[in-house]
Amino acid sequence: MQAGRLSWKDVREAIHEWILSGRYGPGDKLPRDADIAVELACARSTVQRAMQDLSDSGIVERRRKGGTRVRQDPVVRATLDIPITRREIEDRGGLYDYRLIERSFGKPPRAVRIAMNLSDAPDMLRIEALHLCDGRPYIFEDRWVCTTTAPNILKVDLSRDSANEWLVRNAPYTRFEVKFFALNADQRTAELMATTPRSALLAIERTTWLDDRPITHVTAIAAPGYRLLSRS
Amino acid sequence: MQAGRLSWKDVREAIHEWILSGRYGPGDKLPRDADIAVELACARSTVQRAMQDLSDSGIVERRRKGGTRVRQDPVVRATLDIPITRREIEDRGGLYDYRLIERSFGKPPRAVRIAMNLSDAPDMLRIEALHLCDGRPYIFEDRWVCTTTAPNILKVDLSRDSANEWLVRNAPYTRFEVKFFALNADQRTAELMATTPRSALLAIERTTWLDDRPITHVTAIAAPGYRLLSRS
DNA sequence: ACTCATAATAAGTAGCTACTTATTATGTCA
DNA sequence: TGACATAATAAGTAGCTACTTATTATGAGT
Incomplete structure (x- = not known):
């Protein structure tokens, strides 16, 4: 200067x-x-x-x-970076592991269609997967992928590569929406996350679009103790 | 153009x-x-x-x-606006109400001192308050205010004006940190929030500083069903 | 080979001019 | 008085030049 x-x-x-x-x-x-x-x-x-x-x-x-x-009513404006889960775990020094739980086809439930802003409901790819940190459950993801917008995902071996990573690298979006909320673990989620039923878990729900066509909707449920952080 | x-x-x-x-x-x-x-x-x-x-x-x-x-590993970068609670409720079309639960002095617990990045622990103002939307509990805040950094808060009648609002308007910060996590309601929180014990609640923990002096640390616990939203 | 100074590079910044656009204020006419 | 066209205003944008700074590449000397 x-x-x-x-x-x-x-x-x-x-x-x-x-x-x-x-x-x-x-x-x-x-x-x-x-x-x-x-x-x-x-x-x-x-x-x-x-x-x-x-x-x-x-x-x-x-x-x-x-x-x-x-500004009359100042807001606290926080910026959050949500990285690829593998990256997030490795950055914390953890050992990443990934397990595909389910891969199927079907009509998404109403809540997903609403989040995607769709009236009719084409069949979509449904993926359930678990991300592990040092062998322990870290994030469970329940995902729906619109195969008309991202058809190439059908060629991916999802038991090896996570949809999370593949989509982020191969299906760029132009718009997204994120919701954060807390939920009580149900019986199945508790088992998957190796915790007790009714445990409070942080859920991060994300929907992405390419222009106006939805790509994917994912509910990522984090293990107990998970904290999302934003600085400055 | x-x-x-x-x-x-x-x-x-x-x-x-x-x-x-x-x-x-x-x-x-x-x-x-x-x-x-x-x-x-x-x-x-x-x-x-x-x-x-x-x-x-x-x-x-x-x-x-x-x-x-x-970028190799694209991140989802979400921007969240956290408004004053009164504002947030009124913007949703709700009727805002506020109730002071406790105002006292004392040494903050270790967790708060760590969050504030303080080694020694001066006495601080402790405030517990409830924000209501249409008469129902909306957000419970448990706050510690460093009275050396923001001494004027001692003159404020906190049974009338919320510390949330007063601080945001009168104690501008230069730096902050936010954490989001889920917790199970304990007995007391459940009563305050008119819900059942072990309900999953979203907690937003915020610490603000003026240069390197901490101003306030607040844990805001939201009612069941609360969702934080970020678009685009 | 290895170190270290030097050059080259590409983004970052500051200043200027000129023009555009959204919004508010004004003033005229019915 | 009210509606509406017009002027004034202040931020927003585009283009240009010139200079700075961080970083990488190079090459000379040991």
Whole structure:
């Protein structure tokens, strides 16, 4: 960085500081980008970048002509990375193992059709599989794959390669939806996860689409003690 | 937009399309920004913006001199907005109500000190409160507030105003950490949440800091059926 | 071969100009 | 007074130049 120049991150911090210090409180209107640029002696484009970042972080709200104001009701905006399960386990230093439990065809249940936003219900590939960390159940996945959108999955030997990994690598999506919730283990899930019935388990439900055609819907149920983490 | 010109979003979509179509697969190196600019007949700065966005979405990885490559192990990067609880309930069309259960002082338990990254344990403000939606328990929060970092909270009448709201508005943070996990309701929690013991509940644990001083640590336990949602 | 300085490279950043677009304010006419 | 066209405004975008920085490749000297 050239000496004396402010980077857009410096500008972001300066403006954030104004907000933290109360110079501009929730709901207050900030000066126009151009005026801030003059005050801080930098280019408007630098202020623009800084403001865009503050806007992305949910700290300010920007509207054309309306200007920039500090958000009334700040939100905590958390970014979560959900990696491939094998990767996640290996990154924790665990030994990954995978077991296919079921592979079949059929009509998905109503809940899955609703999640996929489908009215009619074509037959889909259904996969149940278990991901293990150091030999212990880690994540159980119950998946439906739309074979019209991702026909190549039919050629994959799912007893060797997990659908999780294959899809992420071979069926890129343009849109997705994720839900997190807690559920009590039923008899079967408890057995699969080597825990007791009614144990609280974290479920991560994901649906992906390629444009408007659904690719897959998966309910990933994590072992007891599983924690999803997001920083900064 | 001036006719014939490509916006950076167009460029992003064009590059994304190259990846979706397999022209560039996982691990492959993409051309330099400058060459893409020539190919698409736009400015390098436009490619830069598009690439930055693809990088933020976890689709490509960029390194100075190393160039840009398609990520080997794509991650699902989900962005969650966690609003003020009152706001969340009102946005769903529910009637918000709030009840303070306990306000006291004391040393936080070890788990809280660890989460806050503190070795010694000063006395902190402890708050237990219930947020209700249409008269039914919605979220129970168990909170510790570091009164050296946020002393003004001592002046607040917490039986009227929730610490959740006051802190979000008056104690801006520079850093935070969020954890999601499932837990079985214990006897007391079950009573508070009007559910049965051992019910699976989603817990959202949040810690915020102002620079390196912890502000607050809260465990928010949501009622059965609660779902956290993230789109796109 | 091996180390280390140097060059080359590709992304990142800052500044400028010019134009576009969404939105709000205004002022005219019925 | 109200509806509606018009002007003004502030952010958003595109293009250009120039420079910086991190990283990799190279090549000289031991």
